Amino acid sequence: MYVKPYLHERWAEGCTNARTLWEEIKTHGYTGGYGAVRACLQPFRISPIAPAARPPSLRTVTGWILAHPDFLPESERLKLKSVLADCPELDALTGHVRAFGQMLTQLQGDELLQWIKAVRADDLPGLHTFVNGLERDLAAVTVGLTLPWSSGVVEGHVSRIKMIKRQMYGRAGFGLLRKRVLPAS
Incomplete structure (x- = not known):
């Protein structure tokens, strides 16, 4: 043989x-x-063909989608375009995410209902879950996307107080918490 x-x-x-x-x-x-x-x-x-380049990670593609298109370098914009060409659902998702981002940054809350209808028209379960959450308190979300005021500073202080309380392992009664939070006078 x-x-x-x-x-x-x-x-x-x-x-x-x-x-x-x-x-x-x-x-x-x-x-x-x-x-x-x-x-x-x-x-x-040993193959004579060079191995194919690794596809971008989920985190990388998510970053490209969430970034404003004008701020993406040309190389990343081309990579995103090739990824979106391979997946029509991801392309639709990208359009909806960017439209919501524009609504959020330009305070266009009056367009929220149109955006929700467009999302409902597509078969994107992840966004449908997000839309369900928005619809639970639609009036507040619309106002939040329309008015320029923000409660971010207040929420930041609340988070700081909660952190201080956690650091004290549950021993933070009002008197002790007040001494830690308020400056000594």
């Missing part, structure tokens, strides 16, 4: 496991070791 032609033939048939091929040729009288068979198959494992 000629070992190399047999191995080439079996490789061409799709059997690429060196251990399996070694066991097969042992039944035909081959007395060599497994290492020799593996070494004989090694040139087949």
